[in-house]
Structures are given as structure tokens and as C-alpha cells.
Amino acid sequence: MSLSTTSNASDCRNPSQEVRTGDDSDTDSSSSDIQQLREEQAVSSTVLKDKIQIQSYGRISLAILATLGVVHALYFARAIFIPIALAIVLFFLLAPLVRFLTRVCPIPESLSAAIVVLSLTFMIGLASYFLASPVSDWLSSAPATFRKAEQKLRFIIDPVDKIDQASSQVSDIAGGKEKDDVVKVSIQQPPVTSYLLSSTVNFLAGVTITVVLVYLLLAMGHRTLNSVVELLPTLDDKRGLVTMIRNVENGISRYLVTITTINIGLGIIIGTVMWLLGLPDPILLGIMAATLNFIPFVGAFIGAAVTFLIGIVYLNTPAEAMLGPLMYIVINTLEGNVFTPMILGHSMKLNPALVFVCIIFWGWAWGVGGILLAVPLIGMVKISCDHFKSLQPVARILSG
Secondary structure: OOOHHHHHHHHHHHHHHHHHHHHHHHHHHHHHHHHHHHHHHHHHHHHHHHHHHHHHHHHHHHHHHHHHHHHHHHHHOOHHHHHHHHHHHHHHHHHHHHHHHHHHHOOOHHHHHHHHHHHHHHHHHHHHHHHHHHHHHHHHHHHHHHHHHHHOOOHHHHHHHHHHHHHHHHHHHHHOOOOOOOOOOOOOOOHHHHHHHHHHHHHHHHHHHHHHHHHHHHHHHHHHHHHHHHHHOHHHHHHHHHHHHHHHHHHHHHHHHHHHHHHHHHHHHHHHHHHHHHOHHHHHHHHHHHHOOOOHHHHHHHHHHHHHHHHEEEEEEHHHHHHHHHHHHHHHHHHHHHHHHHHOOOOOOOOOOHHHHHHHHHHHOOOHHHHHHHHHHHHHHHHHHHHHHHHHHHHHHHOO
């Protein structure tokens, strides 16, 4: 009896032990599976992060290449882009006037656009005709004026010449004297007449493109806008596009008309002051001041430098010559920091640092035309960004 009981007891205990052993093995296998799964997830997350990082680097590289391509196109196709940009700016300037004529007079939009474009072209041509003679006289006498200014500024030029001679002697000593058998190669520039002829042809072609494009935009702008509005899906999108176009028109036209009026007044004041100081051709000096004032920061210093050279030649003492550019800078400073902000307000307030950088960039890309178009283009971008909530941070950056 005792032997059987013992065997039964041992039989009863063995299944439980087997169950425990089975549970332990299952637990170990499940924990190893979980650990392996975690390792696979960590590896996959690392690979995913690497792929995302590589994609971000690829996007940045593509954005840089696209930017360089756009800059390359802007630089080498400036003969086409400058008239197009000028035509767009003139369209936003003249579009309210065309709509006003269409509403007041019972004439079609194409006829009112033709009247506005022809009137503007006639006024610019008439002003150019009357200014051609004095400007040509001024340019023809420029070499003699520079020679006289050089003679009067000899006390400043002589030390600079001595420094240049000393530096050239040092470079000759460092590089050794030239041998007699060295053949010098010089590149001959094209004649001045061919350069002037090509410049004149390019200018006339640009003027033609600008005039024709401005007329087409003004004559067909309303129809084109209606066609684009019809393509938009919702009423809010249609209303938003029309509102944005009208805001850009009103902002650019208000800015350009106000700035032009201010510059005309500035030119009259500076011309009068230069006449009182005894400088020749005060009318041309006033026109120069009004034109250069379209270029922020840089235009005032160019005008002051020209005024200083003319004063050195035609006035008796250097103190009298310094009075002209000093008054020029003072008047421009008062206009730029007091009167213009008071008249324009904060609607077209732009970041001065970004404006200066844009003037340098557009001046490098498009020359004088880019310098004159820099501020209107920035204003158009700012007004357009103000209209979209996602682009309002860009508008705030441009505002400064």
C-alpha cells in the first residue's frame, strides 16, 4: 500500500511540474520574440529616419539648384525680363486709371487703354525731346569737367598716386622684372560706335516690348481676370483672387504716384537750392535728384557726389563746393525719414536691410533697370503675401 501511494503521489506531482516547465519555455520564447520585434522596430525606425534625412537633403539640394537656375535665367535673359517686369509694374499703376475712364466715358476698355498708353508715351517722349539737348551738352562737357575737378583735387589725388606707385614697385620687385622676349597680348574692345548702336537697338526693342505688353495687359486684363476667376472652384477663392489683384493695384499705384509726386517736389527744392548756391544747370540737377530718389540709399550718395564734382569745378573754394552735397544729403534725409513716412504711413513700410540687399541683387542682375524696379517688385510681393495667411510671416519679414 505504501509503495502504490508513493507512486501515485509522484504521478500526481509530475504533470504540474511539466506544466510549469512548459509555461517557462513559452514565456522565454515570447520574451525573445518581443525583444526581436523591438530590435526590428528600432532598425526600421533608424532606416526610416535615414531615408527622411536623405530626402530632406535631396529637396534642399534641388531647391538650391532651382534657385541658381532662376538667377542664371534672370541674369542672362535680362533683355527680355526687364521690359516684362516694367510692363507689369506699369499695368498695376495704370489699371485704376483705365477703369476710371471706362466708367466715366462710354468707351470700351481697349480704347481707354490705348488713350492712357499713348498719352504716357507722348509725355515721356516730349520730356525726352526737351531734355535731349541740355543732357547731351552736359555729357559732352563731362571730360573737361572731370579734368578740372582732378586739377582742383590734386592735393587728394597725389598721395593716392604715390601709394599706387609704391605698391606697383613692390609688386615688380616681388615678381621680378619682365624679360625682353615676353610677348604682351592685349584684347581690343569693339568700337564705341558699334557699342552705342547695339545699346540703342536694345533700348528701342525694350521700349517696344514694354509699350505693347502694357497695352495688351490693360486692354485684356479684365477679360483675363474673369477667365481665371471662372476656373476657381469656390466663391471664396474667386473673391479672394479679385481682392488680392485689387489690393496689389491700389497699393502699387498709390505707392508709385505718391513717390513720384514726392520726388518731383524734391527735385524742385534741390534745383532751387543749387541755383541759389550758384551751380550751373539747376534744372538738370533737380531732374537728376528726382530720378535718383527712386533708388533708396544709393541714389542720394550718387547725386551728392555729382553735385560735389560740379561744385569743385564751378565754385571758388572747397568749402563752397562741400555746401552743395551737404544740402543735398540733408534734404534727402528729411524727405526719406520725415515726409515720406508721414505721407505713405505704414502700408508700404519695407525692411531697409532687405531693400538694400534687393537693390544690390537686382542691380547686379538687371543693371540700372533692376535698381529702379527693386522697390516696386518688393512692394508687390509684400502686398501679395499679406493676402494669404500662410505667407503673412514673409510679409512681416519684408516689413521689418
